[in-house]
Amino acid sequence: MIPMVDLKTQYHNLKDEIDQAILEALGNTQFILGPNVQSFEKETAAYLGVKHAIACASGTDALHLALRAAGIKAGDEVITTSFTFIATAEAIEYVGAKSVFVDIDPKTFNIDPALIEAAITDKTTAIIPVHLFGQPADMDSIMAIAKKHNLKVIEDCAQSFGADINANMTSSIGDVGCHSFFPSKNLGCYGDGGLITTNDDAIAEQLLMLRNHGSKLRYHHDIIGYNSRLDELQAVILRIKLKRIQEFNAGRRRAAHYYSESLKDLLTPPFEDGIGTHVYHQYTALSSQRDNIMQALTAKNIACAVYYPIPLHQQKVFADQYGKITLPVTEKVASECFSLPIFPELTTAQIDRIVEVIRSAV
Numbered sequence: 001m002i003p004m005v006d007l008k009t010q011y012h013n014l015k016d017e018i019d020q021a022i023l024e025a026l027g028n029t030q031f032i033l034g035p036n037v038q039s040f041e042k043e044t045a046a047y048l049g050v051k052h053a054i055a056c057a058s059g060t061d062a063l064h065l066a067l068r069a070a071g072i073k074a075g076d077e078v079i080t081t082s083f084t085f086i087a088t089a090e091a092i093e094y095v096g097a098k099s100v101f102v103d104i105d106p107k108t109f110n111i112d113p114a115l116i117e118a119a120i121t122d123k124t125t126a127i128i129p130v131h132l133f134g135q136p137a138d139m140d141s142i143m144a145i146a147k148k149h150n151l152k153v154i155e156d157c158a159q160s161f162g163a164d165i166n167a168n169m170t171s172s173i174g175d176v177g178c179h180s181f182f183p184s185k186n187l188g189c190y191g192d193g194g195l196i197t198t199n200d201d202a203i204a205e206q207l208l209m210l211r212n213h214g215s216k217l218r219y220h221h222d223i224i225g226y227n228s229r230l231d232e233l234q235a236v237i238l239r240i241k242l243k244r245i246q247e248f249n250a251g252r253r254r255a256a257h258y259y260s261e262s263l264k265d266l267l268t269p270p271f272e273d274g275i276g277t278h279v280y281h282q283y284t285a286l287s288s289q290r291d292n293i294m295q296a297l298t299a300k301n302i303a304c305a306v307y308y309p310i311p312l313h314q315q316k317v318f319a320d321q322y323g324k325i326t327l328p329v330t331e332k333v334a335s336e337c338f339s340l341p342i343f344p345e346l347t348t349a350q351i352d353r354i355v356e357v358i359r360s361a362v
């Protein structure tokens with residue numbers, strides 16, 4: 001059995017350190033916004049090269065709070081990709097704005113910057129690029145368009161923790177960056193968690209209030225906020241894993257490159273455009289024989305999955321709003337893409353086994 005992500009092996013490797021740190025935090029009993037959350041915020045701000053890092057309850061909340069703090073409101077249009085997890089568009093809905101889906105680049109699967117300007121109207125106030133599967137979107141082009149049209153840029157970094165463009169971390173380039181610490185993400189905790197980054201003091205001040213009932217000073221509420229705090233016990237785990245994130249991402253890259261070398265004659269391996277460092281949250285390939293390959297892998301107890309089988313503009317929830325638009329590249333990629341197991345501890349022997357099964361299927 002080879003899973004998509006092997007959280008058990010990783011926990012076993014870190015068990016002594018994690019167990020001890022959790023016991024210590026249990027003894028401290030400062031469970032909400034305690035010392036580990038504060039330290040984690042300082043440590044991630046330093047690692048990501050941003051002025052402010054504000055922990056919250058999930059990646060979805062990070063996007064929602066970021067949009068609110070950036071002033072995106074009802075009636076606004078937000079340009080994003082349809083080839084992403086639903087949370088990107090949910091957050092846009094939460095603030096009453098409307099998603100405007102732009103097609104993707106056929107090789108990187110990220111939003112195609114050449115198509116953004118045509119989608120801008122007088123209602124457009126923001127762009128949410130998603131660094132999909134761990135590969136940074138073309139931020140130079142996106143930031144130039146945003147500057148020209150005075151738009152906010154909110155980076156969805158849920159899949160790109162530690163990915164950089166010329167030593168600038170994703171989440172430090174746009175106005176706000178949003179991370180998820182869902183267990184299977186490159187930096188994952190043991191429950192839900194999220195983080196919002198910004199270099200803008202006013203946005204940071206809003207975010208601090210929004211995540212904690214609109215309050216700067218206890219029992220003084222300035223705005224309607226939320227209960228969206230990172231749990232202290234999750235912060236304990238994240239601090240331990242943050243120390244190893246470079247090593248984890250290097251392990252993912254090593255595994256991905258070994259896969260691509262072995263698979264290049266059998267399918268279309270993921271494409272690295274060289275704009276930034278791909279941290280391989282997913283190893284996603286294209287094949288017209290996807291169904292055969294996935295059936296063969298499943299029969300041999302090797303996990304595989306389609307991220308994402310239905311682009312957002314074709315989801316039932318959005319059928320009324322977007323059912324009539326077509327995004328040819330997105331739809332083609334969604335019909336041929338599939339993802340193979342990838343995690344830092346994946347061995348070359350495991351990859352060899354996976355490659356053999358794929359070879360026998362095509």
Ligand SMILES: *Cc1c(COP(=O)(O)O)cnc(C)c1O
Pocket residue numbers: 058059060061084085087088130156158159179180181182192193194
């Ligand atoms: C995981 C993910 C999210 C949501 O994060 P949660 O922590 O699960 O709420 C948002 N956007 C993308 C692209 C994701 O992959």
